[in-house]
Amino acid sequence: MEEILSNQIMTIKHSIEGAPNEDDFEVLTTNISTSLIKPGSNSVLVKCLQLSMDPYQLNRMKSFSTSQNSVAVAFKLVPGKLIDGYGVGKVVASGHPNFQKDDLITGLLNWALYVVVEDLNLLQKLLDPTEFPLSYHLGILRVSGLTAYAGLFKVGKPKKGERIFVSTASGSIGSLVGQYAKLFGCYVVGCAGSTEKVAILQEKLGFDGAFNYKEESDLKLALQRYFQEGIDIYFDNVGGEMLEAAVANMNPFGRVVACGVMSQYTDPTKRKGGPDMIDIIYKRITIQGYLGNDYSDEHNFAEFVSTTSSYLKAGQMQVLEDIHVGIENIPSAFVGLFRGRNIGKTIVKIADD
Amino acid sequence: MEEILSNQIMTIKHSIEGAPNEDDFEVLTTNISTSLIKPGSNSVLVKCLQLSMDPYQLNRMKSFSTSQNSVAVAFKLVPGKLIDGYGVGKVVASGHPNFQKDDLITGLLNWALYVVVEDLNLLQKLLDPTEFPLSYHLGILRVSGLTAYAGLFKVGKPKKGERIFVSTASGSIGSLVGQYAKLFGCYVVGCAGSTEKVAILQEKLGFDGAFNYKEESDLKLALQRYFQEGIDIYFDNVGGEMLEAAVANMNPFGRVVACGVMSQYTDPTKRKGGPDMIDIIYKRITIQGYLGNDYSDEHNFAEFVSTTSSYLKAGQMQVLEDIHVGIENIPSAFVGLFRGRNIGKTIVKIADD
Incomplete structure (x- = not known):
């Protein structure tokens, strides 16, 4: 009818x-x-x-x-x-x-x-x-979750104890990346754009550290404070100056997981900063772009959903x-x-x- | 005595x-x-x-x-x-x-x-x-050769038929990278800074194409001419604007082998251009910094020397x-x-x- x-x-x-x-x-x-x-x-x-x-x-x-x-x-x-x-x-x-x-x-x-x-x-x-x-x-159970999970584990390939920096850490993907990394056994610091967000990262999501990038006049120095032993993985959602600062603070064989470029989406003509290629070479850094959907095959998706569902049922992840x-x-x-x-x-x- | x-x-x-x-x-x-x-x-x-x-x-x-x-x-x-x-x-x-x-x-x-x-x-x-x-x-049998060989094969991981761009292609490393890639079965284009160098690349080293970057007002367009089907691997010796142009012309899952940054060595404060991170993500490009010495272990070195000596004895490589x-x-x-x-x-x- x-x-x-x-x-x-x-x-x-x-x-x-x-x-x-x-x-x-x-x-x-x-x-x-x-x-x-x-x-x-x-x-x-x-x-x-x-x-x-x-x-x-x-x-x-x-x-x-x-x-x-x-x-x-x-x-x-x-x-x-x-x-x-x-x-x-x-x-x-x-x-x-x-x-x-x-x-x-x-x-x-x-x-x-x-x-x-x-x-x-x-x-x-x-x-x-x-x-x-x-x-x-x-x-968390679909694109945002898969993008966070695959970016961290398949692209970033963390080892327990490694030191991870996440930008836009209170966003849909960053908030999950940080939690996955903490549950896996990494040291995690995030940045966000307000006092409220920083408080959530530390108090609700259990990040080891968090800062408001808008209150920092020198991003390189800010990262030095939180990463005295250097950054092993930078989960990049913003590009530009933050990427530059993270690379400057990176350890040899560090990895940049290139997930988003918030600094550029609203003004692609005004690109500020970028990674120092001399650092990239001397420190043998890898920058890898990826899309969550590249990992949506049955095997990868099942691994991601199973891990994430378990964490959720155990109350170990906050959404x-x-x-x-x-x-x-x-x-x-x-x-x-x-x-x-x-x-x-x-x-x-x-x-x- | x-x-x-x-x-x-x-x-x-x-x-x-x-x-x-x-x-x-x-x-x-x-x-x-x-x-x-x-x-x-x-x-x-x-x-x-x-x-x-x-x-x-x-x-x-x-x-x-x-x-x-x-x-x-x-x-x-x-x-x-x-x-x-x-x-x-x-x-x-x-x-x-x-x-x-x-x-x-x-x-x-x-x-x-x-x-x-x-x-x-x-x-x-x-x-x-x-x-x-x-x-x-x-x-060719030591650092320059190993850096060229390992960069191309271990970092760039070419497949036969892939399309490779080499900058400073008439230099100590670039001239070897291009020849290894040709012998392996890739399409190879190089850039250099004089007519004489370009002629050597094409006539003596057998590159599929070569251009003088100083004669190009728009590097992106120059690369488009030589890579109508896109670049799969960029062997980067210069960074800056050339890296930006190569990434803009790169195919999905392309790789940048970051070997040198000639554009920056003499003036690190004046960094011009850089890779567009939106391209890096959407095209899932990997930029990897490396040093030839990372591949100087016995196994890798023996492979490199054996391949290179054979090519030299057969008269297949020009030095x-x-x-x-x-x-x-x-x-x-x-x-x-x-x-x-x-x-x-x-x-x-x-x-x-």
Whole structure:
């Protein structure tokens, strides 16, 4: 029986060149008919429940983005068109027997109330949706968690007792990297951009040290204070001057896990600082870029989920979340990522069920 | 029977902050008595025959060098004191049975006519000194060769058919990297700083392409011309803008072998350009610093020497050398490294035998 659903989609009005503002976005209203979902097809109509807000999306909103230029990792977003992003949703109608009405799923959805998904590989059914809060399937148990876990263990390859520095340490990924590293037996120091965040790192997440980078006039000296024996691994979410300072304080055979470049997302033309290549050579440092998704194969994903679930059930990891409500609040939630507003994973709840 | 030898040593008059000049150096005259070499000791008196001139030495001549600051890779050189460096020499007197008078050796000597070596691990006897020219034991068969070989094969890990870019490609290391890569089955393009050098790369060394970077107004576009299918490995001897341009043209999972930073040695304060970290992440690029000496263990060294000797005997590798004569010409030979004067390995012949 055909049903017409009133849909809303959040889109960009135009390409975004610098820091994003709330009025760069607008809601468009459309209709979706359930008759689009033909029995025997690969189409599934999903109601979005929660959406993940991720800084890398900003790169896709630029008129000419590095990523779009050369690598099909993150396609450019087109003004007025759908914005795809990770979410948790509920199946409204399905043309394929693997998905049934009311199944809870996670995967690549859209910034919208409803989404028609035509590539079923993009969706995974939540097998045990009551075991953890739904939002965990957007963050710690999916992309953010995998990115933190794989970056630390597969790229950084820590040894117990090594000394690790994490930037944007109270963010969705940094907060997990630091906790994984502590549980593994490393010394962990993080930096963040407010007193409140620093307190959370030390008091709630158990970091060995934390500092507010905005209060430091010399990042190299700040890192020297916390790493008198040098840094073995730098988990880099910011690039620029912080990367330069970390490399300057690094031990021989140190590793930089290149995960994000917050210092550059909002102003790619104004790159400040960078690693000193003489240090890189003499100290035999490796800088390695990676994407969490490179480690989403069955073997790696199973290892990550099993470890993380165990930690969660044992109460050994804290999950920081920054939750906003309503599709109309996507712009403020997203813009907040670039203004240092969020603590932990930023999520927009679109619907309760 | 004691003999007094009149020695000359080449030293720096003062720390060198920018590009070196010939008058930054001076020759001091001293005496060395053969009675210093006691029978049963670990001391060997060596007459220097040929000395290797290497750009990294400049970093050791600075008043406050990165290397000296943090890592004991290359100790600071002190004005008026001996400058250690690789050389080939002949034993004049030995206190240890492993070394006999007139043995030809290679190892860490000094910029001098005569050297007393007290750590025999720093010397290796040339087992078959007539097989190749003596100078090969300073370049292609020792540090330059090992640095090229290990950098390409152990750090860069090429696959046949991959596309490799080499900077300072007519230098002591670059000229070997390009030839190893061609013999291995890669597509190789190099850059250098003169028409003559470019011609040598293409005509004598068999590079697939070569360009004069001084004639290019946009390095990114220059690399695009030669690498329409992207760069898989960049063997970096210069850093700065060239590194930035190479990363911009790199393929996913590309590797930067960080071997030298010529753009920075003479002016560390004026760092221009650098890798775009967004590219590094999206393209999952690895930048790895290394030193040839990290691969000087028996296994790696034997592999390198065996491969290289075979190529040489088969006439498959060309050896480019820039030979100067006389200890008094060390300054002009050394300074020439930073003025783009040398083609291939720069060597100063101190004595014929």
